Amino acid sequence: MRALIFDVDGTLIDSVDFHATAWQKAFAHFGHEIPFADIRSQIGKGGDQLMPVFLSQEEMKTESKALEAWRGDYFKRNFLPKLKPFPHVRELFQRVLKDGYKIALASSAKGDELQVYKEICQIDDLLDAETSSDDAEESKPHPDIFLAARKRLGEVSAEECLVVGDSPYDAEAAGKAGMPSIGFLCGGFPKDVLEKAGFQKLYQDAADFLRNYDKSPIS
Numbered sequence: 261m262r263a264l265i266f267d268v269d270g271t272l273i274d275s276v277d278f279h280a281t282a283w284q285k286a287f288a289h290f291g292h293e294i295p296f297a298d299i300r301s302q303i304g305k306g307g308d309q310l311m312p313v314f315l316s317q318e319e320m321k322t323e324s325k326a327l328e329a330w331r332g333d334y335f336k337r338n339f340l341p342k343l344k345p346f347p348h349v350r351e352l353f354q355r356v357l358k359d360g361y362k363i364a365l366a367s368s369a370k371g372d373e374l375q376v377y378k379e380i381c382q383i384d385d386l387l388d389a390e391t392s393s394d395d396a397e398e399s400k401p402h403p404d405i406f407l408a409a410r411k412r413l414g415e416v417s418a419e420e421c422l423v424v425g426d427s428p429y430d431a432e433a434a435g436k437a438g439m440p441s442i443g444f445l446c447g448g449f450p451k452d453v454l455e456k457a458g459f460q461k462l463y464q465d466a467a468d469f470l471r472n473y474d475k476s477p478i479s
Contacts (some may be wrong), residue, residue, distance in 0.1 A: 261422050263362040267368075271382075272443075283310065292315070304368065308393075309398070309429075311327065340373070345371070346444075349382075349383065353383050356478075362388040362414075364391070364409040365389075366390075369393060370394060371392040373392075394472055400427075400429040400438070406421070406423060406434055419440070422477060423439050426443060426448075430443070442463065443462045444463055444466070460477065
């Protein structure tokens with residue numbers, strides 16, 4: 261293993277419920293009443309993959325751009341200032357770099373949101389590469405974002421990249437990219453769902469991974 265590629269929402273930052281609420285509000289604004297739990301189960305996908313779960317093809321043509329823009333604005337105004345990192349994210353990154361691994365971020369968030377996330381986690385100075393939804397034609401569970409991250413890491417093969425995520429869509433995307441993956445439970449997805457999706461090992465969060473670092477797949 262030569263590099264770790266981290267998802268961000270639900271993996272490094274406690275943001276899944278906020279994203280689900282913003283999507284629910286956006287759908288309701290456009291006349292679609294959708295249960296919170298149904299939307300939350302789709303968080304981890306980008307908007308291009310999430311919206312078709314709840315909208316018809318015709319609604320996607322007429323509403324998707326405006327709906328996603330409304331969601332983004334609502335999220336930034338109401339929730340972005342409230343986001344907090346999970347414990348010991350920076351310390352984990354420092355340990356990974358100390359051991360000679362490269363680090364990349366691969367998020368379904370927009371580029372401007374990702375910049376704020378880096379500041380929240382205090383990891384901007386600890387990264388070798390990053391990609392957002394702006395760098396991928398299709399978001400997770402498609403592999404585009406992870407493949408773009410690997411490319412930016414330089415001479416590193418897919419097999420040498422360990423993906424760290426919190427959703428089944430991270431595991432699916434990693435598998436399609438030919439990358440091994442481990443999962444964090446802090447994003448709120450059930451353990452059995454994450455295991456079925458393909459994560460090789462599960463930890464509670466960054467702090468748990470750091471505590472068990474010497475027994476982890478990269479030790």
